[in-house]
Amino acid sequence: MTLPHLPLAPKSYCLIVCCLVLMGVLPCQIQALPLRAPGNSWHISAEKATYDPSRNLYTAQGEVVLTGETARITADHILYNNLTKDARATGHVTLMSGKDTIHCDAMHLNLETETGTIMNGIIFVEENNFYISGDHIKKTGKNTYSADKASLTSCAGENPDWKITGRDIHVTIEGYGMVKHATLWAGNLPALYTPFMAFPVKNKRQTGLLSPNITHSDRKGIEYEQPLFLALNRSSDATFYVDYMSDRGIKLGAEYRYMQDNNNKGTLFFDYLKDDKIDDGTDATSHYAYDSTPQRTNRNRYWFRMKNDREIFPHWQARLDVDYVSDGDYLHEFKKGYTGLTATDKAFESTFGRDLDDYDDTTRKNQLNIKRAWDRYNLNMDVLWYDNVTARRQNTDDTTLQSLPSITFRGMRQKLGQSPFYFDLNSSYTSFFRQDTTNTLITGQRMDLYPRIYYPFHINGFRLTPSLGGRHTAWYTHDAADINETRNGYSHRELFDINLDLSTVFTRIFSIDNAANQKIRHQITPALAYSFIPHVDQTDIPQFDDIDLIDKENTLTWQLTQRLTSKRQINPSDSNTPAFAYRELAWLKMSQTYYLSGRDEDTQKNFSNILLDLELSPMPHVYLNSDMEWSPYGTGIFSHNSAITVKDDKQNRIRLQYRYSREDPDENEEETESIYTGVNVGLTPRLRGFLEYEKNLYEDETIETTTGIELDRDCWSMKLSYTKTSDDSAMGFLINLKGLGEFGNP
Structure with missing residues (x-):
C-alpha cells in the first residue's frame, strides 16, 4: 500500500507507523513516502526502513522494492539519497526497465541520469532474447552499456551452447553492439576469432555490418560477401556489398531504397566486377562459358536494375523499370547471393508486385509507364525498350521491335445511359521502332479503335x-x-x-x-x-x-x-x-x-484441342494442380503440367511436379519434359532435411540438385547445403546465432 503524503516530520511519521504495526493495523512490511514529486515519483518498501534527514538518506533492508514509473529494483539492501538520486543496491539485485532485466550482486545507479555500475551482473535483452554477462558493467545511459570484458549469448543457463567473449564492449539497446577481439565459443571450445564484430541489439533499422555470405563453388572458388547497411533517414537506406571471389576477383555492389508511402517508393541495385576470367575459346577457359550464350570476352561486367513508383500529379502514377546487364552470361553466374537475380527478383516482387525477366532471357525489358485511372476508364502511356544483350555484345543489327511510345485508353464495361445496352472500349496508339541499319524492316505508327x-x-x-x-x-x-x-x-x-x-x-x-x-x-x-x-x-x-x-x-x-x-x-x-x-x-x-x-x-x-484445368484439395493439407491439352484426333497430349503438394502445420512439405509440352506432333516438333521434387521434412524434433531435384527427362540431364540439413536449437541453428547444376557446384554453410544474426550462406 502507498500512504498519503502527510505533513509530518519524519520522526513523527515513523512513530505513528510503529504504533500502527504494534496494534495490528498495518503489516510488518512498511512503505515510505514518495521520493519525488507526484507524477514522477519513486516508492520504496521493505521489511525495515529508516530515514536520516541530515543526509536525506533512506536505508531499507529485507525484500526491498524500489519502484518508479518505468523501472523496478529489488534487492536485499538499498541505500537511496533523495538529494543526489543515487541508489546503492546489494544482494540478489534485479532491475527491470521496460522489457529488459538486469540481475547482479551489486549495483550503483543514479535514478535521474540512469547511469551507474553493475557488479557481477547479467543483462537480459528480451527483444533479441540474449544475455550480456560481465564482472564490471557500466550503465552509461538509459539504453547504453559498456564493459572492459564481457560475454554475449542467447542461450540460457550457466553453460551455454555458444557465447562470444570480447573486450571494450559497447551495447546500445534499440541499436547495435560493438565488440573488439571477439571470440566465438562452441561450448568450451574456441571456434572463431575476429578483431571486430557488430551485432543488432533490437530490430530497428541501424547502420552497421550485416551478416556475411560465405560459400564455395567450382566457378568462383571461395566466396565471401560482406554487406554494410546505412540507415540514411526514416524513409531511405542504402547497402554496400563487397563480394570477394578467390578465382574471379572482387565484385562491388550498391543498393538504395526509399519509401515515402505506397505510391512513392523505389529500389535500385548496381554491381560491378572486373573479372579475372574470360572465355577465350580454348579448352582452358571453357569452364567459364555457357552453351546457351555467345562467347564472353569482356572483363568489365555489370548489372544495373531498378524499379520506381512515383505519384507525379494527383491520381497520376509513374512507374520506371530498368534492367541493363553487361553480357548474357552474367545472370547465369550470379543467380544467388545478396545481389543475385533470385534475391533481387524476390525484393522487386514483394515491394512493387513486378518481377524481372528470367536469368536466361537475353532480351531484357525496360519500361516507363504513366497511368491515370478513373472509376470507369484508365489511360496508360508506355515507353518500352527491349535491350537485346546478344546483339549489343556482338555488335550485330538489332531487329528487336520497340514501342516508343504506346498509348492505350480503355473503358470498362458499363451501362449505356438509361438503355438496356452496355459498352466497353479498347483503343491504342503505338509508334514502332527498330535499330535496323539495313532499312528492310517496317517502322511506323498504328492507331487502333475498338x-x-x-x-x-x-x-x-x-x-x-x-x-x-x-x-x-x-x-x-x-x-x-x-x-x-x-x-x-x-x-x-x-x-x-x-x-x-x-x-x-x-x-x-x-x-x-x-x-x-x-x-x-x-x-x-x-x-x-x-x-x-x-x-x-x-x-x-x-x-x-x-x-x-x-x-x-x-x-x-x-x-x-x-x-x-x-x-x-x-x-x-x-x-x-x-x-x-x-x-x-x-x-x-x-x-x-x-x-x-x-x-x-x-x-x-x-x-481444337481439349483444354483442362484442375485444382483439387480433398484434405486440408493436400493440394493438386493440373492443366492438360490433348488432341481429339488421336495424336496425343500437347502439354501436361501437374503438381501435388502435401504439407502440415509443422512445415513438413513434399512437392512433386511434372511438366511436358510439344508444339505439333504432326510436324515432329521437339518435346520438353521435366520433373521436379522438393522435400522438407523433420527428421527429429530438432533436425530437418531438405532436397530439391529437377531433371530434363527429354535430354536425360539433371538441371539442379540441392540437398542439405538444418539443425534448430533453442539459441542457435545451423544449415548445411550442397547444390549441383550442369555448369557449377557449390557448398553452403550457415550458422544462425539467435539474437545476434547469421553467419554463412543464406
Whole structure:
C-alpha cells in the first residue's frame, strides 16, 4: 500500500507507523513516502526502513522494492539519497526497465541520469532474447552499456551452447553492439576469432555490418560477401556489398531504397566486377562459358536494375523499370547471393508486385509507364525498350521491335445511359521502332479503335449476351515492305465481329455431417460461345504484332466449369469471428472450340484441342494442380503440367511436379519434359532435411540438385547445403546465432 503524503516530520511519521504495526493495523512490511514529486515519483518498501534527514538518506533492508514509473529494483539492501538520486543496491539485485532485466550482486545507479555500475551482473535483452554477462558493467545511459570484458549469448543457463567473449564492449539497446577481439565459443571450445564484430541489439533499422555470405563453388572458388547497411533517414537506406571471389576477383555492389508511402517508393541495385576470367575459346577457359550464350570476352561486367513508383500529379502514377546487364552470361553466374537475380527478383516482387525477366532471357525489358485511372476508364502511356544483350555484345543489327511510345485508353464495361445496352472500349496508339541499319524492316505508327456493344438478358434461367464490336485500325509506315512492293504511306482496315455468350448455373447442396452442420455445395456452370469475324484482305497491312493480322473466325466454343465448396460450422469465442469456415475442395474447367468454317483446310480438322484445368484439395493439407491439352484426333497430349503438394502445420512439405509440352506432333516438333521434387521434412524434433531435384527427362540431364540439413536449437541453428547444376557446384554453410544474426550462406 502507498500512504498519503502527510505533513509530518519524519520522526513523527515513523512513530505513528510503529504504533500502527504494534496494534495490528498495518503489516510488518512498511512503505515510505514518495521520493519525488507526484507524477514522477519513486516508492520504496521493505521489511525495515529508516530515514536520516541530515543526509536525506533512506536505508531499507529485507525484500526491498524500489519502484518508479518505468523501472523496478529489488534487492536485499538499498541505500537511496533523495538529494543526489543515487541508489546503492546489494544482494540478489534485479532491475527491470521496460522489457529488459538486469540481475547482479551489486549495483550503483543514479535514478535521474540512469547511469551507474553493475557488479557481477547479467543483462537480459528480451527483444533479441540474449544475455550480456560481465564482472564490471557500466550503465552509461538509459539504453547504453559498456564493459572492459564481457560475454554475449542467447542461450540460457550457466553453460551455454555458444557465447562470444570480447573486450571494450559497447551495447546500445534499440541499436547495435560493438565488440573488439571477439571470440566465438562452441561450448568450451574456441571456434572463431575476429578483431571486430557488430551485432543488432533490437530490430530497428541501424547502420552497421550485416551478416556475411560465405560459400564455395567450382566457378568462383571461395566466396565471401560482406554487406554494410546505412540507415540514411526514416524513409531511405542504402547497402554496400563487397563480394570477394578467390578465382574471379572482387565484385562491388550498391543498393538504395526509399519509401515515402505506397505510391512513392523505389529500389535500385548496381554491381560491378572486373573479372579475372574470360572465355577465350580454348579448352582452358571453357569452364567459364555457357552453351546457351555467345562467347564472353569482356572483363568489365555489370548489372544495373531498378524499379520506381512515383505519384507525379494527383491520381497520376509513374512507374520506371530498368534492367541493363553487361553480357548474357552474367545472370547465369550470379543467380544467388545478396545481389543475385533470385534475391533481387524476390525484393522487386514483394515491394512493387513486378518481377524481372528470367536469368536466361537475353532480351531484357525496360519500361516507363504513366497511368491515370478513373472509376470507369484508365489511360496508360508506355515507353518500352527491349535491350537485346546478344546483339549489343556482338555488335550485330538489332531487329528487336520497340514501342516508343504506346498509348492505350480503355473503358470498362458499363451501362449505356438509361438503355438496356452496355459498352466497353479498347483503343491504342503505338509508334514502332527498330535499330535496323539495313532499312528492310517496317517502322511506323498504328492507331487502333475498338468499341463493343452488349445486350445481356435472361431466358428461363439462362443468361444470353449478344455483342457487336467494330474495329478501325490505321497505319503510317516508313520504308514498309509488303509481299508486292516496297512503299511508304498510309493504310487502314475496318472489320466487325459478333459474339454470342450463353450460360447457366446448376447448384445442389449435400449434407455431410449434420452434427457439425457441414455441407458441400456442387456448382456446375455450362457455357456456350459463338464468335464470328469476316474475312478481310490484309495483304497490304504491315505486320508488327497480333493486332495487325486478324484471321477470319466462325467458331463455337463450349466450356464446363465445376466447383465443390465445403461449409462447416465453427464455434467462435467472439462475435467478430465468422460462424462458418469455407474451403474450396475442387475446381475443374474444360473447354473446346469447333471451327464451323474449318480450322485446317488441308486436314479438315474442325475441332481444337481439349483444354483442362484442375485444382483439387480433398484434405486440408493436400493440394493438386493440373492443366492438360490433348488432341481429339488421336495424336496425343500437347502439354501436361501437374503438381501435388502435401504439407502440415509443422512445415513438413513434399512437392512433386511434372511438366511436358510439344508444339505439333504432326510436324515432329521437339518435346520438353521435366520433373521436379522438393522435400522438407523433420527428421527429429530438432533436425530437418531438405532436397530439391529437377531433371530434363527429354535430354536425360539433371538441371539442379540441392540437398542439405538444418539443425534448430533453442539459441542457435545451423544449415548445411550442397547444390549441383550442369555448369557449377557449390557448398553452403550457415550458422544462425539467435539474437545476434547469421553467419554463412543464406
